[in-house]
Amino acid sequence: MTQPIRTGPFNRFQKIHLQQAKLIAFAIGTLLLTLFVVLGRLGIRINTTPSLPVGLYISASEASQLVEFCPPEPAASMAKQRGYRGEGSCPDGAAPLMKPVVGRPGDVVEVSHTGLSVNARRIPNTAPLQSDTQGRPLKHYPFGRYSVDFGTIWVASTYNARSFDSRYFGPISESIVRAHLRPLVTF
Template sequence: MQHRPFQRAMARIAITIAAALALAACGYGAGARVNTTRSIPVGLYWTSAAPIARGAYVMFCPPPAPAFDEALRRGYIGAGFCPGGYGYMMKRVLAAAGDAVAVADDGVRVNGVLLAHSAPIAADKAGRPLPRYRSGARVLGGAQLLLMSDVSATSFDGRYFGPIDRAQVQAVVRPIVTW
């Protein structure tokens, strides 16, 4: 008879977990997304049909490429359901069609302005060299976006993989609660 309180407690825990999972699944289906990286502010975001524009936060599937293969192996990005087995990434659009972008040792310039937190890092915390995207000033084409962090100097972003085609963007995401 001593097992009955334990069984009731375990049943309550199981019901609570099942309800939390069901709520999370409903939230995801409705457009809720959680960002746990420091590439954009950590928090809860909502997908939006807003147009992809400079300054917007976006969720995108990295295109299959050696830089993303290495990022996945090293744990810079997670595994997921995007082509190549990559997980979604969230970044801010810092340059779009018609913007002049240059990537150099001191950082990334958009239309001649040096972006904050944009100096490429030579190696990760484990001492492994990071991939480098180098480009003299070039104007982005109509479908190209430069996706980067504007809040973290250590983000794996466009300074390492270059411009992304806007077709990779899954949604614009808007912050609901961040910290």
């Protein structure tokens, strides 16, 4: 014999469990928000993007091979509009980028169809792509050889061939670097 299906309002037991679930979800959300704020104040960044290994990165007091920056225009607007950057603390309301530094003042960077080369050494995974994962066209920085000027750096991910970096927007001013980073824990 089959039991009839209850279609009426929640019984008291179900209401209590729903209230407890809401309270637990609120507590977890508050805890995560607090954790992000505390980590940020300690100089710890969480990377979940494919440009670097997923993990925690900490601010370094000296210049390092990794930097966090808000990209320059027009790259910033394009990256935000296309969803390459989530919500964050840059002036445009989007997240900063974290990238390895591949070229420093005095270096010579070459941009070609095979990728970036620094001082005649090819940087892996830096060939400019024709389009992004959604099929939208990508315009690379003009092919050529560039001396890295004082006060500028070139950034590029060797970890991910689809990274949005200097192969598309060229050198960045060191003045827009918000932090020098080093890996704390990566996965």
